[in-house]
Amino acid sequence: MRVPLSWLSEYVDITIQPEELAQRLTDAGLEVADIVRTGDWQNVFVGQVVELRPHPNADRLTLATVDVGGERQTVVCGAPNVAVGQKVAFAREGAVLVDPRTRQPAPLRRAVIRGVESAGMICSELELGLSDDHTGIMVLPEDAPVGVPLSSYLGETVLELEIRPNRPDALSVLGIAREVAALTGVQVREPPSEYEEHGPPVRSLASVVVEAPDLCPRYVAAVVQGVRIGPSPSWMQRRLEAAGLRPINNVVDITNYVMLEMGQPLHAFDWEKLARRRVVVRRAREGETLVLLDGTEARLQPDMLVIADAERPVALAGVMGGANSEVSESTTTVLLESANFLGPSIRRTAQALKVRTEASLRFEKGLSPYLPLYAARRAVRLMVELCGGTAARGLVDVFPARERQASIYLTQERLRRVLGMDVSREEVEQTLAALGFRCRWRRPATYVVTPPYWRTDVRIPDDVAEEVARVVGYERIPAVLRAPSLPPAEADPMRELRERVRDALAQAGMQEVITYPLSDRETLARVLSTEELASHPPLRVANPMSRELEYLRTTLRAGLLRSLVRNLRSRPGLVALFEVGRVFLPRTDDLPHEVEMAAGIVAGPKPDRWGLPRAEPADFFDAKAFLETALAILGVQAEFLPARHAVFLPGSTAEVQVEGKAVGLLGQLHPAVAQAFEVEGDAFLFELDLERLSPHVPAGRRYRPISRFPPVREDLAVVVDADVPAAAVRKLIEASPLVARAELFDLYTGPPVPEGKKSLAFAVTYQALDRTPSDEEVARERRRIVARLERELGASLRG
Amino acid sequence: MPSLAETLRELEEEARTALASVADLEALDSWRTTYLGRRGRLREVTRGLASLAPEERRQVGALANRVLEELEAAFGERRRQLEQEALARKLAEAALDVSLPGRPLLRGRLHPVTQTLRDVLAAFAALGFQVVEGPEVEWDYYNFEALLIPKDHPARDLWATLWIDYRRDGEMPMLLRTHTSPNQVRYMEKHRPPIRIVSPGRCYRYEATDPTHEWMLTQVEVLAVDEGISMADLKGTLAEVARRLFGTERRVRFRCEYYPFVEPGMDVLIDCFQCRGEGCRTCGQSGWIEILGSGMVHPRILANVGYDPERYTGFAAGLGIERIAMLRYGIDDIRLFYQNDLRFLEQF
Numbered sequence A: 001m002r003v004p005l006s007w008l009s010e011y012v013d014i015t016i017q018p019e020e021l022a023q024r025l026t027d028a029g030l031e032v033a034d035i036v037r038t039g040d041w042q043n044v045f046v047g048q049v050v051e052l053r054p055h056p057n058a059d060r061l062t063l064a065t066v067d068v069g070g071e072r073q074t075v076v077c078g079a080p081n082v083a084v085g086q087k088v089a090f091a092r093e094g095a096v097l098v099d100p101r102t103r104q105p106a107p108l109r110r111a112v113i114r115g116v117e118s119a120g121m122i123c124s125e126l127e128l129g130l131s132d133d134h135t136g137i138m139v140l141p142e143d144a145p146v147g148v149p150l151s152s153y154l155g156e157t158v159l160e161l162e163i164r165p166n167r168p169d170a171l172s173v174l175g176i177a178r179e180v181a182a183l184t185g186v187q188v189r190e191p192p193s194e195y196e197e198h199g200p201p202v203r204s205l206a207s208v209v210v211e212a213p214d215l216c217p218r219y220v221a222a223v224v225q226g227v228r229i230g231p232s233p234s235w236m237q238r239r240l241e242a243a244g245l246r247p248i249n250n251v252v253d254i255t256n257y258v259m260l261e262m263g264q265p266l267h268a269f270d271w272e273k274l275a276r277r278r279v280v281v282r283r284a285r286e287g288e289t290l291v292l293l294d295g296t297e298a299r300l301q302p303d304m305l306v307i308a309d310a311e312r313p314v315a316l317a318g319v320m321g322g323a324n325s326e327v328s329e330s331t332t333t334v335l336l337e338s339a340n341f342l343g344p345s346i347r348r349t350a351q352a353l354k355v356r357t358e359a360s361l362r363f364e365k366g367l368s369p370y371l372p373l374y375a376a377r378r379a380v381r382l383m384v385e386l387c388g389g390t391a392a393r394g395l396v397d398v399f400p401a402r403e404r405q406a407s408i409y410l411t412q413e414r415l416r417r418v419l420g421m422d423v424s425r426e427e428v429e430q431t432l433a434a435l436g437f438r439c440r441w442r443r444p445a446t447y448v449v450t451p452p453y454w455r456t457d458v459r460i461p462d463d464v465a466e467e468v469a470r471v472v473g474y475e476r477i478p479a480v481l482r483a484p485s486l487p488p489a490e491a492d493p494m495r496e497l498r499e500r501v502r503d504a505l506a507q508a509g510m511q512e513v514i515t516y517p518l519s520d521r522e523t524l525a526r527v528l529s530t531e532e533l534a535s536h537p538p539l540r541v542a543n544p545m546s547r548e549l550e551y552l553r554t555t556l557r558a559g560l561l562r563s564l565v566r567n568l569r570s571r572p573g574l575v576a577l578f579e580v581g582r583v584f585l586p587r588t589d590d591l592p593h594e595v596e597m598a599a600g601i602v603a604g605p606k607p608d609r610w611g612l613p614r615a616e617p618a619d620f621f622d623a624k625a626f627l628e629t630a631l632a633i634l635g636v637q638a639e640f641l642p643a644r645h646a647v648f649l650p651g652s653t654a655e656v657q658v659e660g661k662a663v664g665l666l667g668q669l670h671p672a673v674a675q676a677f678e679v680e681g682d683a684f685l686f687e688l689d690l691e692r693l694s695p696h697v698p699a700g701r702r703y704r705p706i707s708r709f710p711p712v713r714e715d716l717a718v719v720v721d722a723d724v725p726a727a728a729v730r731k732l733i734e735a736s737p738l739v740a741r742a743e744l745f746d747l748y749t750g751p752p753v754p755e756g757k758k759s760l761a762f763a764v765t766y767q768a769l770d771r772t773p774s775d776e777e778v779a780r781e782r783r784r785i786v787a788r789l790e791r792e793l794g795a796s797l798r799g
Numbered sequence B: 001m002p003s004l005a006e007t008l009r010e011l012e013e014e015a016r017t018a019l020a021s022v023a024d025l026e027a028l029d030s031w032r033t034t035y036l037g038r039r040g041r042l043r044e045v046t047r048g049l050a051s052l053a054p055e056e057r058r059q060v061g062a063l064a065n066r067v068l069e070e071l072e073a074a075f076g077e078r079r080r081q082l083e084q085e086a087l088a089r090k091l092a093e094a095a096l097d098v099s100l101p102g103r104p105l106l107r108g109r110l111h112p113v114t115q116t117l118r119d120v121l122a123a124f125a126a127l128g129f130q131v132v133e134g135p136e137v138e139w140d141y142y143n144f145e146a147l148l149i150p151k152d153h154p155a156r157d158l159w160a161t162l163w164i165d166y167r168r169d170g171e172m173p174m175l176l177r178t179h180t181s182p183n184q185v186r187y188m189e190k191h192r193p194p195i196r197i198v199s200p201g202r203c204y205r206y207e208a209t210d211p212t213h214e215w216m217l218t219q220v221e222v223l224a225v226d227e228g229i230s231m232a233d234l235k236g237t238l239a240e241v242a243r244r245l246f247g248t249e250r251r252v253r254f255r256c257e258y259y260p261f262v263e264p265g266m267d268v269l270i271d272c273f274q275c276r277g278e279g280c281r282t283c284g285q286s287g288w289i290e291i292l293g294s295g296m297v298h299p300r301i302l303a304n305v306g307y308d309p310e311r312y313t314g315f316a317a318g319l320g321i322e323r324i325a326m327l328r329y330g331i332d333d334i335r336l337f338y339q340n341d342l343r344f345l346e347q348f
């Protein structure tokens, strides 16, 4: 809502500076987003051209004599449209104007043009910074007062307000004036709305039938005969323009003017175009269409409210008028509509047809049914005054369900409980009165409050409490920090695990990323196996912002891959990213199952001694190291078993198991997938399903005693078939009660190890809690281990 | 022919001169062999003692012993000297250029939004708030209806919504939550006062992105319900959190704002720490920065979950984590958070 201060001051005295006014309104809930000043010209005045003479030395130039309020100045003028009698903007030396060549502001200097001195300049709109028009001088309205500074005639300060949807009353200059009055302690001047009714009775000219009273609580109609269509007066045009509306003709401008002034949308019909002079407010019929004022054809649905005449729809109620009943230059009789329509219905219609207008935006917020009568009178008065019309006697007013406004009972106690402070009875009553509320005191301590008709948003006692608070100022309320009564603590194990996983992956050396959960279906399909895609088909957004943001992720892989590629391109070096977030697995007729997942991706050259990305590229075991480190931080012992998955390279893929249960995957990205995402080089990806991992994560740590006795260390090398996992050998060695650890330190294939076999060497630590193992004891245990390795894994001792 | 004593003196002189010119430990060893060794020059001279008269032999013998002892002492002294020199040389050779960089280690980091979110939750935890979460895909009921924003309510425009393509009875009841406020109702349905929770999570809006707008957001919802909670508690609590997050010297301001599910509603502002209230780009020249929206829980919401609104009152607030992170780190483009460029992320 754009509110020119000059217009606002017609209804209320503005006693403070615009900046302070803006602050006060904003603090009271009516946000002033901006203060726009136009026309702050110095040394520019309203002048009148009184004489034109040809320039003695140039055919295309004229010498114009301009009356600038008692004083005459002669200037050289090159504009083709200059004429005697015009009111113009006259700039004296020193005025800062826009230079038409450079488009930059520059001060006007005294000049001699083709031998004639020019005492100033008649300005174009471009030179005044009002528009890009430089085809001629700007001609001011005939009633412009000669001699006054242009800034006081054309200059304006406009408040740009962002009105919240609960305050449709504030979508009007009068509504803002009421707020200003309450906040600064002054009175509001209501605009005049009296007029003389010289026409025939309105009922002899028109009839109104409301067939859908559920959607149209009130319909007021007025008829004005003998109007002369023409431009509206310049003051009205200027106000409409300053408020952001385009002037059209006097009748239409009056409807818009009163809408901006009082907040009630109005519509003017050409009375002669209404069949049988009938107005029917009804739901649209199946298959009906209506060409709107903007030229588009609306296909009407049966739940849409229309205004019809005896034969056809003539307007889309509360949204836009129809072309078939539009006021035109030949219109002589106007039927003015000032109605109240139900907000949700108007909103649904406007959204369905994608036509949101100043009218529909007001109606959808729920206007007062008491407003139409005031607005109709005001508009008729202006039509009589400005269009030469004759008002019919009386108004048609269909208002079947007139209700008395309910009183609101606010106790002193409730007010104190909500605000946390006491406000005196006197101050409450004063504040409410300033806002137009009626307020009675009922013993022992209750305010009986009736809001003014325009405040449809105030319904319950706490609403009234807010009114008091926002006017006395939220600053008055004390800030209290008390020890609260605390509810019992509730654990959220999944959240706690998720945050621990985040920390663990970061501690392992990876960078956290957060990616969008939406992508396109093809991208998701590329990183999911056929089974995954079939068992959890991704949910679709019905109104996606773009094709790339259409499907809800069922995996973190795609987002990570995208981040990887972006970073591999933007900077050289190792990229190790992880994300912890939710994937969305659809369920029948329910919200999707939101599973917390963790995933990591690793690719690119590792840093050398100098930190430069010149060492070998990261491989499977680099990625595994991140995962293993993170799992170790969580206290989880995982096993990695060979696995197959469509997205990973066969032979370089592992299933991550904990206590025999699959919890995730680790592997090299399949080259086909890597290519589809334009990944250069090998990339390695892992993921953990935190829901599956959760039962296997120890809640805390348990202390294990440290042996006071020295260990015995020995190397043990065995030859096994190439496909026997090293982890299996190690597990078997460590199964011995005397072995504290077995660490792999050599892996060897090639002669003299036979073909198809490999040699594994372990550093074995024998240790007992209660003694130092003797040589014989260690030898006996070693023989037992070797025998078991031979028996269970077909191993043989090497060397 | 010189006497044996003279020869000894000459030998001593010669040995000392030679010792002085010995340059390293190797040469020192051969000097010792030459002069003091089993077949050395001193032994050679003292072999002549046998032919001397007993008195003279005793005198010259004593002299020979003195020369031997003194040369041994000189040798020891010289050796210590040379060893020290050698050590100094070795150390000099081995001195490090301490300005060389250490061997690189990988450093992992949490996303700045995660870091900021944790700080916010910690500030509330210190005031007794528990963390509770809810679903990101939500029912229209919890996201709107239960918060007093029915269908066709104009306030729905405040949250441009992404709807899930799922229909029931001709309606689309499922959506990507536009705020974390649904968790207020979800939690109150299952618990009785006193309630003191914070509820973090991602939210989504149908919104074109620009330096100040992002369609994915991280929010924290705050809810406290109990007997005797007023706007004064709301102000006290949020002012305390603002100071914990932005510094104890921060000034906090409150003003009226509309949210359908609170009454009265208010916004919380802090004085701009860029310009200290003078007005700058960060604060849009106003000197104040809005950091959260809040208000007293609407009594109808309390009644709808079965609380007696005459007995219980409560406050609710919502914070945007990205906005707080932008203020803390001086980030001027919200889109940087989810572009995931390491050159950005590695700064935190």
Ligand SMILES: [Zn+2]
Binding pocket: B272, B273, B274, B275, B276, B277, B278, B279, B280, B281, B282, B283, B284, B285, B287, B288
């Ligand atoms: Zn600032």
